Amino acid sequence: MNALRGIACAALLVLPGSALAQETVRLTVASSHPTTIPWIGMIQTHFMTDVDRRLAEGGNYRIEWQEAFGGTLYRANATLSSVEEGVTDIGWVFSYLEGARMPLSQVTAYTPFSTNNVPAQLDTMRDLFETVPEFRQEWEQYNLVFLGATGSDSYDLYTKTPIASLDDLQGMKISAPGVLGTWLRGTGANAVDGALTTFYTDIQTGVSDGVLSLALGVLPARLYEVAPYITRVRMGVVFSGGLAINRDTWDGLPEEVQEALLAAGDYYSRSHAEDLMVRHEAALERIVENGAGQNPPVTLTVMPDEERQRWVDALPDLAGEWVQAGEARGLPARQFLSAYMDGLRARGETPARDWDRMD
Template sequence: MTLKRLTLATALAPLLALTAPMTASADDFNVTIVAGHPPVFRWVRMMPEAFIPTVTAELTKLGHTVTFSEQYGGALAKVGDELEAVEAGLAEIGACSSLFDPAKLAVQNVTYYTPFVSSDVRLVGNVVNDLHANLPAMTEAYAENGVVYIGAPITIDDYLVMSNFPINSLADLQGRKIAAPGAAINWLSGTGAVGVAGNLTTYYNEIKTGVYNGVIVFASAALPGKLYEVAPHITRFGLGAQYSGSLCANKDWWDGLPAEVRTAFLAGSAAAQDWYTTDLENAVTGALAKMAEAGATVTEAPDDMRQAWADGMDNAAKKWATELDAQGKPASEILKTYMDAMRAAGAKPLRNWDQE
């Protein structure tokens, strides 16, 4: 190369460097993921079964690596404390439970104030996901607590009653202590039963020791929890499928991620939702059959008993919405939007909670 050409090349070098395509650097991401429940439950299993493998694969395509620290079963946070652990930065991602954190995720609990609407878990999950996408008040509830909604709605299959006594009429519930999770205690209004707060981690021992006589629960968790051993009378009332939480991420951490990395985590959430819902749908019928094989008695409540239960309930949804409206949270709008979407999709509620 002549001196003239060498001088020209040297002069152009900085300009060429500025105009050359940028190559993303490879990074290793360390992520702690938390759930209060143990991995025997499906909404925890969706993390190692679908979320983590998908995120890992997507980041690998980008030249990145990721290391997950999985903290389940109360190792880092108890049931209902996951959001606080993520908010504080103890974990980057968690199964944030609206059901057990109603003060912070109040508007997310709309389904638990509207029983007897639909047993379709996929429909409930899709509608709630759409609410988060289209109603700012839904995602604002997360932002107010330093976290971000990243999807994978945790839907719960049709709630039923499991008891240590047979239920042949609603009168059989009179004076009985029945445990229920979160806002589901409201479902017992008008039945004569005494509602007791509880969750899946305590149900078995507390029925066994006589703390209460039964629980409002769902088949897919009752089977692995072996509740049929202490509450062998299963009565299907069609209380409905519900939404109980989602994956959330620490907001500061999330905002600091490159866009392509956030996209990889969102792909993991979508994969987790599909895996969870499909696996749940396949499991429900089998769970009831296996409990029956183990000695449980499964009874389908007649339509008139179901309607009598629904008609006798307080309209907790209207009270819930009115109280939150007064706090500046548009719960009445969320209630109406949810019920309208469910009816439009073919659901036939036993009561139109938003129209009373």
């Protein structure tokens, strides 16, 4: 599905006094998730649309898109390999599931309570991609060209019983996705590994007493029906991956098309970040509205600042552990951590804990 086999001549557009030969470039764009997921839907509405607009202005090329969203070609556990191997030309890479192969991309998972500002975080990560060769190589070694970054909305607690203080978490079983279970260390809660597809049943059957999750995930999964008590902790947002194109496809594209893809990728990333901030608040409002008539009704409270800080202070040195593991692999993890935290501060963020200054 490479553009190497996909650049074809389109019809001549005959204009008065001249003729303009326009080329058609055939590209497959795919994802493991459906377009109802905001950052996947925006591949269509923002990235693809912006590429088309830019190329139309130039008049030399047009894209014939072959769309394969929603797991048509591959599932969530194969996003990296599918773009790498050319199963698709362009696809969303879920780097958050690739801890072993993409360790530097996991820095946000080990620095909770650093920022809830998605634009600031994704702007920082895109800057690091341009300034830290090892981070760029982490993506490019898999035959990828990085186009744009994606992230999450903020994580909070959704539980079967109210949480008035950090002490209420003592002994509770809280479902959390993968590595984010480490955010519960020091709280007295026990992390239960799970995903949005298992959370509802886990709570319903008593496997867990609640979840550490996102409003944009809780709303469509209707988790509030079994975990009606929302405690807004604002634990932070995470870098989840990005849009990428297969390197072989990229090398076969005209420069004008490459420039349009990069510019559209930047636009997509910025638009997605801003969109998440709005959608998070809207999702919380919908959850409260939808659950108002159930028994017990959905109740939203904000964790007091002093209790939130107790949580922050109770956490072990997660970033330090991550640095140690990264350095054991020969990666500049400490420098990367400092650059990430400094990038947030330069954008006006004040982390609740200075993970890069723990020594």
